[in-house]
Amino acid sequence: MLETPKGIHTIRNLPDEKLGQLWESIKVDPALKSQLHAQAVLNFTVRRKIKRSVLPLHGIILLVGLPGTGKTSLARGLAHKVAKSFSATGMRLLEVDPHVLGSSAMGKTQKAVSELFSQTIGEAASMGPIIVLLDEVETLATDRSKLSLDANPVDIHRATDAVLTQLDDLAEKHPDILFVATSNFPEAVDAAFASRCDLILEVPLPNAEACKQILTDCLTRIGEVYPAIGAITASPGFGRCVSECVGLDGRAIRKTVANAMAATTETAANPNTMTVDMLLVAARSSKANRAKGSKH
Ligand SMILES: Nc1ncnc2c1ncn2[C@@H]1O[C@H](COP(=O)(O)OP(=O)(O)O)[C@@H](O)[C@H]1O
Ligand SMILES: [Mg+2]
Structure with missing residues (x-):
């Protein structure tokens, strides 16, 4: 990991095989992964060659979906995949520090946002192609139509305006930046921000096939240390565990195995004494309790 400027949480040189493993660990429809990958590759092929008056690309991809569906992992993994598609480019991944932009620092937000985009990200981009992760972007591009002026400081409006202006500026000056943004609450994302996204993709809850893949992956990997757990994937009760996991997000499924x-x-x-029945009970209870939790 490299030294990080203000407002940036981490910088990584790409490609990075660890991020490649993250990409592989997320079980979603392969069509979703390839659409995501292709849009990101296109960003780095055409933006420097085709005028923005013809193709008004901003270099922003937004992933939306419920918490725990793999958005952050996919965003990081995508950075690796894109770098692999362009060999020897010196591409880097910058992760924006959410605290700099979050509501706790609201008073200072507008200035911090402007500095981050115009200086830090702009400077990084002049040194080579970059992918910038804007995780949980709703803190940064808050939907102003949902804010009441007296309940929320004018600063939030200004900060969102600042983000939009800076994104327009960066899009104009730096064709070699790709922002990958994620949001657990798409309804909280500002409409003007969403309209600047080149692609908005919804990452869904895993379907039955994906649930099976996630459980199999999780149990098999644990099985490298505790063989009895790996063997559960071949047991007759395994299919029922899979069905019981449908409706849970990917993170919850992995946590269920730990439970x-x-x-x-x-x-x-x-752990070698764990049985398939224990997994079934854990999946049932996980679903029941998460259903209760989401009502609050
Ligand atoms: N579709 C999925 N397939 C496999 N694992 C998943 C999936 N979705 C989530 N996970 C697991 O859940 C955890 C959280 O994923 P993350 O990318 O942080 O989700 P999000 O950003 O959507 O909240 C990770 O450990 C990831 O491996
Ligand atoms: Mg996330």
Whole structure:
């Protein structure tokens, strides 16, 4: 990892095989992955060659979906995939520090945002092609139509305006930037921001096939250490565990496996004693409790 300027949480040189593993770990419709990959590649091929009056690209892709559906992982993995598509480019991934832009720093937000986009990101882009992760972008591009002026400081409006102006500027000056933004709350994302996105993709909850792949992946990998857990994928009750996971997000499915490993203090101390029934019980309880949790 490289030294990070203000407002940037991490900088990574690309490609980075660890990010490639993240990309592979997310089980979604392969068509979604290839659409995402293709749009990102297009950004770096055509933007420097075709005028913005012809193709008004901003270099922004937005991933929306429920928490835990793999958006952040896909965004990071995408950076690796794109860099692999262009060999020897010196491409880098910058992750914007959410705290600089978040509501806790609202008083200072507008200035911080302007500095971040016009200086930090602009400077980084003049050194070579970059992909910038704007995770949970709703904190940064808040839907102003949902804010009441007296309940929220004018600063929020100004900060959103600042983001939009800077994005327009960067799009004009730097064809070699790709922003990958994510949001758990698409309804909170400012309409003017959404309109600047070149592609908005919804990352769905995993379907039955994806649930099976996530569970299989998780159990098999744990099976490298605890073989009895890996063997659960071949047991007759495995299919019922998969069905029980439909409706859960990918993060919750992986956590369910951990819950099953902690079914008793004995299994926790010796995970090889975990059974397929424990997994089934954990999946049921996970679904019931998450359904309750989401009502609050
Ligand atoms: N579709 C999926 N397939 C496999 N794992 C998933 C999937 N969705 C989420 N996960 C797992 O859940 C965790 C959280 O993913 P993350 O990318 O942070 O989700 P989000 O940003 O949408 O909240 C990761 O460990 C990831 O591996
Ligand atoms: Mg995320």
